[in-house]
Amino acid sequence: MIELATVTKKYRHTMAMDSVSLTIPDTGVYCLLGRNGAGKTTFMKLIAGHIRSTSGTITIDGVKVSPGRMPDCVSYIESDSVQFNMRVSDLIDTACLLQESFDRDFAKEMTERFELNPRKRFRQLSLGMKTMLTTIISLANNSTVILLDEPTLGLDPIVRDRFNTMLLESYDAHPRVIIVSTHQMDEIAQVTQRLIIIDQGKLLMEAGIDEIDEKAYTLSGPTQEVLPLVSGLNCIGTTQAGGVLAAHIFDQRIAVPEGVSVDRLGLKDFFINIVRRENHA
Amino acid sequence: MNDNQPVFEQVMEIIENGIINKTWQVDELIISTTQISRLYNVNPATAMKAISRLTERGILYKRPGIGMCVAQGALEKISAERRDVFLHQTIDAVLLEARTLGISLQDLIDELTTREGTHSHD
Amino acid sequence: MPKKAWTIATVNMKNIHAAYIATAVVFLALVSQYVVNAILAAQGMDISTSYMVSVAWAFWLLIPLTAILVPARNFNRIINLGGKRNPFFWGSLMLNAVMAGAVSLVTILIGYVVDPAIVKSGALGGVFVIQDIFGWGAYGPVVAFLQQFAFLFLFGSFVHTLSAAHSKWYGLVADVVIIAIISVFTPIAPLRGALVWFFHTVLFASAPWQILTCLVLGVVIYAINKPLLAAKAI
Secondary structure, three states: OEEEEEEEEEOOOOEEEEEEEEEEOOOEEEEEEOOOOOOHHHHHHHHHOOOOOOEEEEEEOOEEOEOOEOOOOEEEEOOOOOOOOOEHHHHHHHHHHHOOOEOHHHHHHHHHHOOOOOOOEHHHOOHHHHHHHHHHHHHOEOOOEEEEEOOOOOOOHHHHHHHHHHHHHHHHHOOOEEEEEOOOHHHHOOOOOEEEEEEOOEEEEEEEHHHHHHHEEEEEEEHHHHHHHHOOOOEEEEEEEOOEEEEEEEOOOOOOOOOOEEEEOOHHHHHHHHHHHHHHO | OOOOOOHHHHHHHHHHHHHHOOOOOOOOEOOOHHHHHHHHOOOHHHHHHHHHHHHHOOOEEEEOOOEEEEOOOHHHHHHHHHHHHHHHHHHHHHHHHHHHHOOOHHHHHHHHHHHHHHHHHO | OHHHHHHHHHHHHHOOHHHHHHHHHHHHHHHHHHHHHHHHHHOOOOOOOOEEEOOOHHHHOHHHHHHHHHHHHHHHHHHHOOOOHHHHHHHHHHHHHHHHHHHHHHHHHHHHHHHHHHHHHOOOOEEEOHHHHOOHHHHOHHHHHHHHHHHHHHHHHHHHHHHHHOOOHHHHHHHHHHHHHHHHHOOOHHHHHHHHHHHHHHHHOOHHHHHHHHHHHHHHHHHOHHHHHHHOOO
8 A cells, every 4th residue: 555665865964764665555553653853754744745755765556656746645734734824614614625535524523522612713722722623634534544743742631532532433434544653652552553663764663563562571580580581582672770680572472480570561661672772773 | 451461362361251251152242342442441453353362262253244252162162271271370370389488288278178168158 | 626726726815815905905005095186186286287006006916915925825734734736736827817817807997997087087187007008908998908917927927936936945046047137137238128028028019919928928937836846845
């Protein structure tokens, strides 16, 4: 469906995207993880055809993407994007006119659910509400690829929870590729199916959330007992304190002797270890 | 959800428990993945994985257009598996812990007998 | 595609408040000339030597202001609502044509109906009417409308293209080149001749020749937007 072949995007002095190759073959909710400035927005802008890659090609359903040929099947709205200072309801109506397959009823229902006052003008909305509105407009598009850039930025926990529900409902109603970038990892872990981790413009990992659930864990115990267990396993990081070693593993689960404990490694800690390992390498 | 087991294994246990305590009988529809993910706050993909593992093991089967149902003999299969785990791993762990704490085998047997007695009076 | 392009044209039309406000202000300023003269006349002063600028000129402002605002301000906002570049290209061309047509229609109506009425009724020396200044009135109002439409279309295309180029370095280069051409050409007689010939052609030449040049040149200049738009980052 989406294919990136050695895509590079260079700005004057920075490599925003460094020969990334990635295939997204199937529909699903994908989570794009990366630190600030890791290249998440560049990744999305390239797929949406908002910017031109320095080298490499991006194809969606076999059609090459470029700013001159912005794919109709991709819906992307930058998170802090400028909008016409219209009323919320007018913005939705305008988006409905501009887009090919816009689900106006869904958009209206969501504005109600998220308590967005349809009579308020865009500039009167808070940061979180602005983000919510652009997210609703993106999701209401039934196109085959939806890119959401930090949709939970500035949202309180209750609204973030509602957002997760909306995401799942929207996906269930129209299964397609939805790529979400966020820093709220433990929350997105409950809805996403696959993860794309990038750092400093490089692709670090593409994996299913179930793989991480199963294979990411921490072995902790006395150093001399843990160390022999770790050899032969894919260890993504260690923490040592006193004589105790905690080794973070991304590999098959193993049987451990008494005295060594196994803990599931949460998505956030998994991410931290993966990125830290890359930075030390 | 606890923190040491993979979430999908815990979801598998939840479903197995439901079959053991007869919440879902043979050929009955079990809880859907969406319901599981809502109820236990787990990822639908994880819930799906738990169900597909149970299907592979012949505990669940898919009724097209309806959903996942409890397979014939599921209860027996789960009981046998659990029995196996109990007799080996659980008892091993108990014995090991007893040895660490210096509890003799006879004390352990006495304790178990008294317990069983009080339980059967309940 | 034409439907989406037209949608983008109408969305743009609804979102150029600054252009409408500026036009209204200039329009009111021009109207105030009549008021001042009327007051002077009422006080018995002789105003037969005073000339006024037709209020129609105010509407000309709409052309460059629209052409600046649409690529510089509205483009991002339209893309951010899910619009696409290709319909934007055609929609903006449509809007430019519609604006040129509407402005030309209004100003010709004013030039043929309101302005003569004012001249006739008052003691005024006269009014600077658009079609008279450029000699567009020679073949009657319809040709005058077409001539003005063609010129405004060219004007709008030119400003739109320049405005669209301004997100990149070559926009500024284009500015410098245009200023350089005018300032270098003006003092040198043969080159000045070329400039004069150009402005004569797009403004004063015989009707069919002027209309044709303006429309063709307008479309050619507008076509530059295609690569500009393709390179434009959001």
